[in-house]
Amino acid sequence: MVTPENLKYSKSHEWVEFLPDGAARVGISDYAQHELGDIVFVNLPAEGDSVTAGGRLADVESVKAVSDIFSPVAGTVRAVNPDLENAPEAINQKPYEAWICEIEGLGETEELLDAAAYQAFCEEAG
Amino acid sequence: MELKTPLYDLHVAAGGRMVPFAGYLLPVQYGTGVIQEHMAVRQKMGLFDVSHMGEVRFEGPDALKNLNHLMTNDFTGMGIGQVRYSPMLNDEGGILDDLIVYRLGEQKYMAVVNAANRAKDVQWMKAHRFGDCAVADVSDDIAQLALQGPGAKALIQSLTPADQIPQKYYWFTERANVGGIGCLLSRTGYTGEFGYELYVKSGDAPKLWTMLLEKGKDAGLIPCGLGARDTLRLEAAMPLYGHEMDETVSPLETGLSWAVKAEAHAFIGREAMLAKGAPRTRVGLKATGKGILREHQPVYKDGLPVGMTTSGTMLPFVGAPCAMALMASGSVQPGDAVEVDVRGRMVGAEVVPLPFYSKAK
Numbered sequence: 001m002v003t004p005e006n007l008k009y010s011k012s013h014e015w016v017e018f019l020p021d022g023a024a025r026v027g028i029s030d031y032a033q034h035e036l037g038d039i040v041f042v043n044l045p046a047e048g049d050s051v052t053a054g055g056r057l058a059d060v061e062s063v064k065a066v067s068d069i070f071s072p073v074a075g076t077v078r079a080v081n082p083d084l085e086n087a088p089e090a091i092n093q094k095p096y097e098a099w100i101c102e103i104e105g106l107g108e109t110e111e112l113l114d115a116a117a118y119q120a121f122c123e124e125a126g
Numbered sequence: 127m128e129l130k131t132p133l134y135d136l137h138v139a140a141g142g143r144m145v146p147f148a149g150y151l152l153p154v155q156y157g158t159g160v161i162q163e164h165m166a167v168r169q170k171m172g173l174f175d176v177s178h179m180g181e182v183r184f185e186g187p188d189a190l191k192n193l194n195h196l197m198t199n200d201f202t203g204m205g206i207g208q209v210r211y212s213p214m215l216n217d218e219g220g221i222l223d224d225l226i227v228y229r230l231g232e233q234k235y236m237a238v239v240n241a242a243n244r245a246k247d248v249q250w251m252k253a254h255r256f257g258d259c260a261v262a263d264v265s266d267d268i269a270q271l272a273l274q275g276p277g278a279k280a281l282i283q284s285l286t287p288a289d290q291i292p293q294k295y296y297w298f299t300e301r302a303n304v305g306g307i308g309c310l311l312s313r314t315g316y317t318g319e320f321g322y323e324l325y326v327k328s329g330d331a332p333k334l335w336t337m338l339l340e341k342g343k344d345a346g347l348i349p350c351g352l353g354a355r356d357t358l359r360l361e362a363a364m365p366l367y368g369h370e371m372d373e374t375v376s377p378l379e380t381g382l383s384w385a386v387k388a389e390a391h392a393f394i395g396r397e398a399m400l401a402k403g404a405p406r407t408r409v410g411l412k413a414t415g416k417g418i419l420r421e422h423q424p425v426y427k428d429g430l431p432v433g434m435t436t437s438g439t440m441l442p443f444v445g446a447p448c449a450m451a452l453m454a455s456g457s458v459q460p461g462d463a464v465e466v467d468v469r470g471r472m473v474g475a476e477v478v479p480l481p482f483y484s485k486a487k
Binding site: 037038040041043061062063064066085 | 155160161162353356417420439440442447
């Protein structure tokens, strides 16, 4: 299981990268993509949507099921990843490059773990 | 508490992700994933553990009469070595289960039923038994494997004497020697590909599984789970109990008229079925908008509700989200545009003929 050091993680398996301009980039972790299996569709939010910390941000569909993605931060969606429309499987292949959206105007954040704490959290979950 | 098939330990050792299904623990996929497992069956071959299925023996001078009374299809004239598919109806003409019947001998038959309906089916079959016919649930003694895909032909040929290999679809050999292991070998399957189903004594299942995987490895044989089993049958437009049919659905409504021989003999539910007719029809839908069609989603035409999806997913080989749906008869025809309510969002779809996929002849 890969867990980049420079990112923060939520307990619902999203990763967050806080960008130099104050916005946040969000995706799902290696643990999450492995649990989901082959991803065949991503239901992205729209630019301009507001999201709350812990609220539903997007959903990701594997062959068998639909899974909700929760926003680790409150704010407004400023961009969604256009590559996910035609290549949703990029999330399985490169979960930390295949970002889902960028959020600006950050408010509250959820409880976030650093890489080591997240790794331990996943190991406990089994 | 779920039951394990004889192959449970082998699945776990091979990286199978075990899930509860119809009272059993079975692999939904292995490390390969659903899509790769699906494609392996379309292009090479895959091996499935289907030991959860139920087997019910009918034996005696009145076995044929009992089967004809219970089932919509006509088993008169079915030869020894032949297999026939049939729905089984309740008194209201709704489907209790769909199953296949093997004729093993002059007065000996075996019905293979869905795992989820096994207890219900056996109780029903015994309750309606008449005359000189024994009905016995032999499921626990029998394990079943499915070897499916174009590569299955050569693999079985390399392992089995030629005169023991069934030559036609829906025929079987009761005692075949496959790689030194005795089994019932039938040309049947639930994937839309060439393939076989192999029935063995439960105790022989692990060695049959292991032997087939080893002998088939070089030609690309991999174990496949329930996830791929579902995407394959859906792509081939094969109905699944609990989805395209249930106790409220008539076989005439769900594309199974070919397995109903109402003029041949009386069977349970016949009058009710004929009286109901076919107010619904099973159709295929292919998404034209963005989204994955799933089961239990309402379908609209020109803003009016016309039906409900019964199964749906992203079909791996076809490469598009598709669904089967039960629609008001006459409401749509292939080429029509409809909308499907996908969790609150309307997704456009086109009515398409079934099946979504058929193998190259």
